[in-house]
Amino acid sequence: MDEELKMGSDRELLPYLKEMIKIRCFEEKILEIYSQGQIAGMCHVCIGQEAAAAGACAAITGNDFIVSTHRGHGHLLAKGGDPRTMMAELFGKATGCCKGRGGSMHVIDVSLGHLGANGIVGAGIPMACGVALSIKYRNSGQVVLSFFGDGATNQGVFHESLNMAALWSLPVIFVCENNHYAVSTNISKACPTPDVADKADGYGMAKTVVDGMDVLAVHEAVCKAVQNARKGKGPAFIECKTYNFQGHGTSNDRPYRTQEEENKWRQKCPIKNFKERLIKDKLITDDEYQKIVTETAAMLDEAVKFAQESPWPDPASAGQYVFCE
Amino acid sequence: MKKNEMQNIDYKTALNQALSEEMERDQNVFIMGEDVGVLGGAFRVTKGLLGKFGPNRIIDTPLSESAIIGYALGAAISGLRPVAEIMFIDFTSVCMDQIINQVAKIRYMSGGQVKVPLVIRTPGGFAKSWAAQHSQSWESFFCHIPGLKVVMPATPYDAKGLLKSAIREDNPVMFIEHKLLYNVAGDVPDEEYTVPLGMAQVKRAGADLTIITYSQMALLSLEAAEILAREGKDVEVIDLRTLAPLDIETVLNSVKKTGRAIIVEEGHKKVGMGAEISSTITEQAFDYLDAPVKRVAALDIPAPFSKVLEDRVRPKLEDILEAARDIIG
Numbered sequence: 001m002d003e004e005l006k007m008g009s010d011r012e013l014l015p016y017l018k019e020m021i022k023i024r025c026f027e028e029k030i031l032e033i034y035s036q037g038q039i040a041g042m043c044h045v046c047i048g049q050e051a052a053a054a055g056a057c058a059a060i061t062g063n064d065f066i067v068s069t070h071r072g073h074g075h076l077l078a079k080g081g082d083p084r085t086m087m088a089e090l091f092g093k094a095t096g097c098c099k100g101r102g103g104s105m106h107v108i109d110v111s112l113g114h115l116g117a118n119g120i121v122g123a124g125i126p127m128a129c130g131v132a133l134s135i136k137y138r139n140s141g142q143v144v145l146s147f148f149g150d151g152a153t154n155q156g157v158f159h160e161s162l163n164m165a166a167l168w169s170l171p172v173i174f175v176c177e178n179n180h181y182a183v184s185t186n187i188s189k190a191c192p193t194p195d196v197a198d199k200a201d202g203y204g205m206a207k208t209v210v211d212g213m214d215v216l217a218v219h220e221a222v223c224k225a226v227q228n229a230r231k232g233k234g235p236a237f238i239e240c241k242t243y244n245f246q247g248h249g250t251s252n253d254r255p256y257r258t259q260e261e262e263n264k265w266r267q268k269c270p271i272k273n274f275k276e277r278l279i280k281d282k283l284i285t286d287d288e289y290q291k292i293v294t295e296t297a298a299m300l301d302e303a304v305k306f307a308q309e310s311p312w313p314d315p316a317s318a319g320q321y322v323f324c325e
Numbered sequence: 326m327k328k329n330e331m332q333n334i335d336y337k338t339a340l341n342q343a344l345s346e347e348m349e350r351d352q353n354v355f356i357m358g359e360d361v362g363v364l365g366g367a368f369r370v371t372k373g374l375l376g377k378f379g380p381n382r383i384i385d386t387p388l389s390e391s392a393i394i395g396y397a398l399g400a401a402i403s404g405l406r407p408v409a410e411i412m413f414i415d416f417t418s419v420c421m422d423q424i425i426n427q428v429a430k431i432r433y434m435s436g437g438q439v440k441v442p443l444v445i446r447t448p449g450g451f452a453k454s455w456a457a458q459h460s461q462s463w464e465s466f467f468c469h470i471p472g473l474k475v476v477m478p479a480t481p482y483d484a485k486g487l488l489k490s491a492i493r494e495d496n497p498v499m500f501i502e503h504k505l506l507y508n509v510a511g512d513v514p515d516e517e518y519t520v521p522l523g524m525a526q527v528k529r530a531g532a533d534l535t536i537i538t539y540s541q542m543a544l545l546s547l548e549a550a551e552i553l554a555r556e557g558k559d560v561e562v563i564d565l566r567t568l569a570p571l572d573i574e575t576v577l578n579s580v581k582k583t584g585r586a587i588i589v590e591e592g593h594k595k596v597g598m599g600a601e602i603s604s605t606i607t608e609q610a611f612d613y614l615d616a617p618v619k620r621v622a623a624l625d626i627p628a629p630f631s632k633v634l635e636d637r638v639r640p641k642l643e644d645i646l647e648a649a650r651d652i653i654g
Binding site for chain 1: 386427
């Protein structure tokens with residue numbers, strides 16, 4: 001087995017669990033304070049989808065890039081995002097990662113190689129490819145992960161982007177988090193093939209369909225794709241079959257799916273199952289797990305406090321950052 | 326400047342020189358677009374650059390405007406300085422999300438974390454019977470969007486100097502050329518020069534009337550000014566050169582002097598550049614006006630195919646003359 005993959009499979013497993021717990025707790029905290037009216041605007045949480053962000057981002061280095069989506073908190077956290085500046089951004093405060101200009105749908109931290117979330121579905125895909133073009137142009141050996149959902153694969157620019165990425169063998173990995181719904185529309189009503197990944201066939205691109213609720217499965221698939229991309233073998237398409245427990249936005253009104261379906265997917269919860277596996281393998285005790293959750297919750301309470309106590313941006317500065325001076 | 330220090334070249338050659346010089350100057354500058362390689366672009370602006378710089382820097386793309394702009398944006402925020410070509414301005418509607426929601430806004434939405442050194446070159450304006458989807462002037466669309474700079478040169482000199490500045494600019498620039506200007510020649514210095522963005526130029530000084538215009542209409546307006554001079558009417562012609570940011574100071578200073586203003590543009594009159602400039606003059610120089618501001622523009626009708634219909638819709642020399650005679654009296 002290749003060295004990188006070997007490292008991946010032998011690596012201590014606890015960080016995956018901690019990463020997923022951090023994302024879950026962050027998102028649950030967002031729902032809590034959103035319902036209290038503490039934050040405004042739109043929020044799309046990724047509860048249930050944590051394995052994709054955690055597994056994929058663990059397959060790249062700090063020097064690599066990701067481009068994210070409207071459901072992007074988890075991606076930024078998994079890339080090393082600071083929960084305090086993210087929380088402050090969601091509050092619209094001056095200390096936010098975008099200084100209050102972006103909000104939930106536009107969190108970004110360029111210093112971490114995170115080049116943006118996006119309020120337009122699919123629009124980040126060509127940007128990710130452009131970053132890959134830049135990597136190839138500069139021969140820098142980096143890779144890009146382009147995250148998007150199943151809905152994005154029905155946008156024209158998705159197809160344009162995959163076509164050119166395959167044509168030019170760009171170092172980009174397309175990570176599709178198929179959570180089975182574009183708002184209320186089930187993927188079965190939007191995609192004629194059994195797997196979304198089948199769309200990669202048209203571009204002669206390597207594809208893998210993985211259990212997106214299994215962080216190690218995601219990690220392994222992305223590791224392989226990253227390895228190939230670094231060797232100049234071009235892009236790959238990885239479909240992570242997953243589920244968003246909360247539904248599209250912050251609303252609990254989900255008439256488009258059944259309780260039975262939701263319960264079935266909740267049984268596949270990526271955190272619960274991974275925790276049970278680690279307990280079974282005696283890598284962690286339930287007490288230790290509870291301790292991680294408690295510590296994470298405390299860390300997020302501190303992030304909320306930081307956001308609450310942070311100053312608002314100066315209204316007179318609204319025009320700052322439209323242009324470079 | 327001495328005659329031997331100038332070269333007489335056409336607009337497309339001036340643009341080609343600007344691209345070539347900037348690519349030599351900076352390894353991070355590259356070109357992508359449809360047919361920009363072996364063909365040299367639909368209007369041959371990139372002719373010869375493939376041979377000079379190779380396929381890694383002169384990138385022929387599939388027919389995918391959204392991906393062209395999105396890829397260029399990704400390259401721009403990760404260290405390169407792309408020049409993307411969209412074959413006709415009419416085709417920017419296909420990639421409008423990338424231009425308006427992404428290119429123009431990513432710096433702002435990120436709180437200033439990224440720079441977007443990206444030039445989008447595209448030709449606009451009427452040609453000859455190219456009909457409704459290849460004759461449009463959409464500069465007012467782009468001027469409406471915060472985060473974009475909009476440049477529209479009228480002469481080879483300005484075309485070369487402004488394109489060089491646009492490529493060195495760290496903000497996105499819509500660089501709108503004109504199909505009917507590509508073969509128009511003019512004097513351009515042999516030596517290196519740039520023309521700064523955001524500065525209008527008084528192309529002809531006059532005392533009775535200010536014509537505010539840009540791109541091909543600037544040449545038509547200068548022609549009109551010569552005819553009007555023979556009638557004893559002294560017309561000042563301002564070529565805006567950059568529409569966003571607008572050099573309103575040069576416009577207002579002129580209008581305060583002449584007391585009369587006509588805005589000549591090739592776009593539709595309704596909600597166009599003329600409306601914007603006219604209202605700004607009214608807001609800021611009303612007391613200096615001797616007559617209501619006039620607009621000469623295309624009719625609010627799609628560009629027709631038939632020559633006689635097209636002539637009816639597009640702004641012409643006679644329209645400028647008529648407006649000038651009317652306003653001066």
